[in-house]
Amino acid sequence: MAAPMTNDQSCFFALALGVSFLKCLLINAYHSTDFEVHRNWLALTHSLPVPQWYYEATSEWTLDYPPLFAWFEYGLSHIAWFFDKEMLVVQNLNYASPATILFQRLSVIVADVVFFYAVKECCKCLREDKGKDLLGKPSFILTVLLLWNFGLLIVDHIHFQYNGFLFGVLLLSIARHFQNRHFEGALLFSVLFNLKHIYLYIAPAYGIYLLRCFCFTQSNADGSLQWRSFSVVRLVTLGTIVLSTFAVSFGPFIALGQLPQVLSRLFPFKRGLCHAYWAPNIWALYNIADKAFSILGVKFKLLDINKLPKASMTGGLVQEFQHSVLPSVSPLATLVCTLLSILPALFRIWHRPNGARGFLRCLVICALGSFMFGWHVHEKAILMAILPLSRLLYTVRSVQKNSQQLPIKIFLMLLFTIFSLTSLKTLFRKGGALLNPLEATYLLGLIPLELICEFVYPLTVWQKTFPFLPLMLTSVYCALGVTYAFIRLYISLLTCSDNTKKIKTQ
């Protein structure tokens, strides 16, 4: 069927088409408040003039992405007009007609084409042994792990977001760096940052890498820096690319004098240390430790229960709170911790770059570091670390539980897990066992954890008094795994030699 395609190409097409069909079937699945967020943005970019975009507050879901994303929504809104004009009325809060749902879901599915293209480009960068069985080829495995990534499927096509599209831009940028097309890579990253500013986290990796490996055109024989090879031309070109992207994006708002307002929307520090549902990062462990100490302290009469702050950390509202025993954490403290966590990685690629591969590792560490130590991290941010290296971290959970979606989540997770384990085992056959006993036990431990949280706990008495306990347990358990992965990844980055050895994944 179709034009003559190579085996690989037709396989890629089949995988892409297959996952698109699945996404279409999920059109009527549950969607979260993010659906309303994007509908609101469609409405306000369509109905209101540009100067009002960052001031509009009829809906609680104000525009908090950079201007390029607003322009993206503006473009989409013109197509939305043909589906259902009512969704573009700002006052129609929580409007969700079938046509609206269809349009929004289709927009995510179609935008994923960028992701497909990017994955294809990434596969081109992989070294392949010819004549290998299709199912054992690295490009096939990577394609499946990325295109059928269950975390991305659940967050984008059930919960509702545009992460596939954004990750497509990121992966394309990474691919371009692997292909030594650095100007394009830099341009793509600037565009990405102006679409979603959360990618600020990995900007240091880009900055250091481009400066070290691109602006300094040569290294000495031992890999150290050759100061004389600095190319001003390249630096200036890169700077121009980045600045012009920012000019296109923020320019109109700077001209209107709205920059402070835009920035306050983009960086809302009034929110609490932890999201309502704890991201499994270091602060989850910190909170748990604090809670444990306060309980023990009260029990052993070291602390007076009346003097402890009453605010609940596991409450459903996003709010600021105080820790009882351990020192409270401020946004500045988290920033310092994040920077400290990624500095060693940045130093490493400065001194011993190891090419694009080292850049990729550093990028993942930056993403993970900011996830680990960041302020008000949403658990979805883990995707930023997972996707660049297709790691298998089971920390993605939808924010709201919905039993109808549960079988889908389980099936997709099992699908992804079985595929990852068996294909990665095939790939790394020569390196010994894929997981050491501790890692295997930890991953297996997820099964009883999941069973307890989803099935056993709701039947117990504590469901009513401590409804968030299962989520807290899951966050803490996953935080341990993420921390472990972070440390292992760091070790492998700092100790890896220049020969291209693929690191083992967890």
Place this chain on the structure above:
Amino acid sequence: MENWSLISLCVLLGLTSRWAVSFHSYSGAGKPPIFGDYEAQRHWQEVTYNLPVHEWYFNNTNNDLNYWGLDYPPLTAYHSLVCAYVAKLLNPEWVELHASRGYESHSHKLFMRATVLFTDILIYIPAVLLYCFYFCDGSSKQKVATALCILLYPGLILIDYGHFQYNSVSLGLALWGTLGLGLGWDLFGCLAFTLTLNYKQMELYHSLPFFCYLLGKCIKQGLTGRGFFHLVKISMTVLVTFALCWMPFLSDPKQPLQVLHRLFPVGRGLFEDKVANTWCSLNYISSYHVCETHLIIAGGHSGIIMLPLLLKDGLLLPYVVTSLAFLFLSLYLLSALERSTEEELRLGLYRKHTQHWLPKLNLSRIIKWKFWFSLVAMAALSFTSVWLKPPAKLPDLFPVLVSVLSFLHFLGFIIYFNQVQLMEPQRKKSLKKTN
């Protein structure tokens, strides 16, 4: 990649698509006072749980047979009873006598969908996997590919997880029956097939091949010796199974007669809301020892016949997606069109006969053209059924066109399959496998 992981991936893909289709609407959703098949199944749970057995098939004040009266054999009733017990544990309102009529809620829908998934996993899916591994040709990867295509067959998914029925039980049991016969476990095969007959009377369509095959086998073994003994064992299995299933109804002669009256309502019209046609389509899939190419050509076209029904249930999106996915996947994985040489379509003998008068006939090219033509016709009919209004004088134009097109296809398939069956030299291969 190892076999077990490939199989697990296929099963998980099958389960994912099934559950994803289940998000959509069901038959009669939000349409009082009659509703649809979903309400029928719920009502049967209500009736079997609250009423004594001897009242299930009879009309009285507690059991209005005009409102979705039981019209499947006893095994369906027992299945409904088991589901009703579970329903009662979760929420008694779901099976409250009279009060639960037309009950619709999100959690109830979840429960009902879960019962379908449960029986699917228990009965149908293992049968499909065993069938593919024991009876299909090719490498293990090809067998897995075939299993995937069968599991993603849209007709079954749409009817069971969309419209709402338990065809996976009856088809699964029938498939177990076929497996039993193929593997030489005749008694097991008989048991399975008798059970499926007692689940849905439509399986009578399959009973003739079963009967003829078994009778032929007994005759071959010699009706005076081993063959006769075998025949007796088979008959006893069938009779005992029937007796066990119908036991509660055997105390009073009026009971089995009433049940039969409900199962075979000669008073009704020939065409019961086009659902009867779905059985035709499903039949062709499982009736014969066919794999791959034959499967796709028959299976792909059977989706269209259910289109009017699916449109009524609000299942257009799952219909389009699952049909396209199935067609594409089967063409891609099973490279059906490349395998449409005369040899592979087993039309060699046919070709020999027609060579005299039609020497230039290129059968494989004709088959390919026919396939694409019918695909286009299907797509066109689907499009017109959804988006165009029929002329005022012919309001049922599109459903009728769908039926005519499908009838022509099925007529063609009957002729084709019969030719294959009759003209083929005896397949000693499958017998060797079992012995």
